[in-house]
Amino acid sequence: xxxxxxxxCIKCNEGGxxxxxxxxxxxxxxxxxxxxxxxxFDDAGRFYCPYCLYKQxxxxxxxxxxxxxxxxxxxxxxxDEEMMGSEQHLEEIKRAEADGHDLSxxxxxxxxxxxxxxxxxxxxxxxxxKSVLDLEHQSSSSEEEKIQEEExxxxxxxxxQEPSLKMYEKEKVRNAEGKKIQEEEPETxxxxxxxxxxxxxHENKNCNPEEExxxxxxxxxxxxxxxxxxxxxxxxxxxxxxxxxDQIDGDSGTVSLQRKLVKQSGKSKLTTxxxxxxxxxxxxxxxxxxxxxxxxxxxxxxxxxxxxxxxxVKLANYTFSSGKRKRLLWTEEEEETLKAGVQKYSTxxxxxxxxxxxxDFGQHKFDRTRTPSDLKDKWRNMMAK
DNA sequence: ATAGGGTTATGA
DNA sequence: TCATAACCCTAT
Numbered sequence: 001x002x003x004x005x006x007x008x009c010i011k012c013n014e015g016g017x018x019x020x021x022x023x024x025x026x027x028x029x030x031x032x033x034x035x036x037x038x039x040x041f042d043d044a045g046r047f048y049c050p051y052c053l054y055k056q057x058x059x060x061x062x063x064x065x066x067x068x069x070x071x072x073x074x075x076x077x078x079x080d081e082e083m084m085g086s087e088q089h090l091e092e093i094k095r096a097e098a099d100g101h102d103l104s105x106x107x108x109x110x111x112x113x114x115x116x117x118x119x120x121x122x123x124x125x126x127x128x129x130k131s132v133l134d135l136e137h138q139s140s141s142s143e144e145e146k147i148q149e150e151e152x153x154x155x156x157x158x159x160x161q162e163p164s165l166k167m168y169e170k171e172k173v174r175n176a177e178g179k180k181i182q183e184e185e186p187e188t189x190x191x192x193x194x195x196x197x198x199x200x201x202h203e204n205k206n207c208n209p210e211e212e213x214x215x216x217x218x219x220x221x222x223x224x225x226x227x228x229x230x231x232x233x234x235x236x237x238x239x240x241x242x243x244x245x246d247q248i249d250g251d252s253g254t255v256s257l258q259r260k261l262v263k264q265s266g267k268s269k270l271t272t273x274x275x276x277x278x279x280x281x282x283x284x285x286x287x288x289x290x291x292x293x294x295x296x297x298x299x300x301x302x303x304x305x306x307x308x309x310x311x312x313v314k315l316a317n318y319t320f321s322s323g324k325r326k327r328l329l330w331t332e333e334e335e336e337t338l339k340a341g342v343q344k345y346s347t348x349x350x351x352x353x354x355x356x357x358x359x360d361f362g363q364h365k366f367d368r369t370r371t372p373s374d375l376k377d378k379w380r381n382m383m384a385k
Numbered sequence: 386a387t388a389g390g391g392t393t394a395t396g397a
Numbered sequence: 398t399c400a401t402a403a404c405c406c407t408a409t
Contacts, residue, residue, distance in 0.1 A: 324393085324394095327393090327394060327395080351388095352386090352387065352388085353387080354386085354387090355386075355387070356386070356387090372386075372387080373386095373387080373388095376387070376388075376389095380388090380389085
């Protein structure tokens with residue numbers, strides 16, 4: 001415990017039995033009783049002032065963010081088959097690794113944090129003026145706000161924090177000087193609970209891939225062509241590649257289905273700028289992350305026989321949805337059923353046809369993976385002929 | 386829930 | 398390369 005009689009208390013400006021901050025270069029000295037909050041000591045009994053602890057926390061937060069970004073970058077490269085293995089991108093991964101330091105190396109107690117903006121204060125420097133401290137606290141607060149603004153996705157859960165940081169977090173609650181931090185805390189905890197979708201993706205592995213595979217196979221068999229229908233080979237569906245439709249959103253970290261508009265062939269006729277529209281994003285997300293279970297819940301709720309038809313991509317232990325259903329041609333029986341359904345439910349010139357009802361009407365004839373929208377699209381095609 | 390425009394896989 | 402059909406996305 002660093003107690004000194006050489007200094008004056010930063011609060012009452014008197015000498016006596018003072019605690020001196022052990023952080024390198026920090027001249028803060030204070031009576032334990034003047035703290036206004038419990039004094040904090042590390043395992044070795046060294047005292048650290050709330051200010052230094054806060055600075056450490058901010059530094060660690062930044063480092064955690066850098067680490068998260070670096071990991072995200074590596075994931076991005078990992079997910080893109082075209083990029084995988086190339087010299088250039090191996091370099092990128094290495095750079096990402098170097099940029100984001102391993103969190104395990106970060107320890108608030110030994111983090112290379114000084115009490116100022118990089119310059120170390122001399123031990124003999126005059127006692128910090130309280131107003132100076134306040135100013136610096138403000139600046140570091142705004143610094144943290146900036147970080148928080150930037151990081152909508154940094155997954156710095158308090159779980160992985162070092163004991164001394166946890167200790168400080170508890171202290172924040174009581175610490176009057178840490179009031180601002182306290183206000184920001186809900187956001188921080190929100191980031192850890194309302195987690196980055198890209199992390200949720202990893203939870204996808206518990207979606208019982210085997211069961212999904214079985215369902216998939218069931219779909220295949222259930223959609224066997226009728227006698228007059230197209231040959232089985234025609235009905236064969238191909239799986240679209242993961243890389244074709246899935247991308248990691250660089251900002252949100254979500255696995256998005258943003259279509260690659262810039263086709264290498266330049267074939268794409270329309271260059272609709274794909275804005276990150278909220279609705280689109282959410283749909284992309286559910287589609288991309290779309291564990292069969294998620295889809296199941298949605299579909300089964302409206303129609304018990306409906307099945308998801310989601311091509312799945314297995315990557316190590318994880319199962320991803322490739323985001324787009326496999327192409328399934330319509331059988332003649334389905335077309336006939338569709339005609340019959342439209343005829344039955346047709347009202348005013350085939351406007352606003354109740355596709356859901358029509359789907360229910362022919363639920364034993366339509367493939368179980370058909371959706372009302374599929375019926376609508378098919379009818380449109382048939383009418384176009 | 387549906388309509389309608391856009392995207393993409395597929396085969397000629 | 399192009400037409401087509403299936404599928405996707407978003408506005409209403």
